[in-house]
Amino acid sequence: MLMYNKQKKKKRETVTIKGNRILISVAFLGSAGPIRFVAYEGDLVANVIDTALKCYAREGRLPVLGSDFNDFLFYCPMVGPEALSPWEAIGSLGARNFMLCEKPEEEEKKKVEEEDSGRSSFPINGARKRSFRAWINKSFSLKVTTH
Structure with missing residues (x-):
């Protein structure tokens, strides 16, 4: 106790x-x-x-x-x-x-480092993902045409 x-x-x-x-x-x-x-x-x-x-x-x-x-x-x-x-x-x-x-400072530092190293600011994989997303969005968008 x-x-x-x-x-x-x-x-x-x-x-x-x-x-x-x-x-x-x-x-x-x-x-x-x-x-x-x-x-x-x-x-x-x-x-x-x-x-x-x-x-x-x-x-x-x-x-x-x-x-x-x-x-x-x-x-x-x-x-x-x-x-x-x-x-x-x-x-x-x-x-x-x-x-x-x-x-936000970390992203800016990464961009400056990439520009200094001579690489492009968009990696190849990122560019492919963006184009793939755009293709998916375009193909799935419902377009209704009127006469």
Whole structure:
């Protein structure tokens, strides 16, 4: 009985350190709708991004995103246009709705590296996929002609 009370007391202390629980809504750029989950006010933005990406992948949503939180920017429309720092507490903002976007800098760096190396910006396989998609779309489009 004594051991049970000590364990219960430790659980209470950890909950009070993290703070209150809040319902967070994270919208993903290009996805159908937001993901909602419960987080503590003391959780870091990096942990919230990681949790959101795991929930997104678990639900099988599209477009498929990576799992590294360093590849994403976390915005709060109520706070301002700047991305949030991954090391600040999520509850310090006073907001509950957020937006998660991929970092665009990586794509620009890849394009610059490809241009510097002398290769074309469109790989052969990508060009084939695009032409194949165009062919499929053209062949399946229903054209009704009127007389």
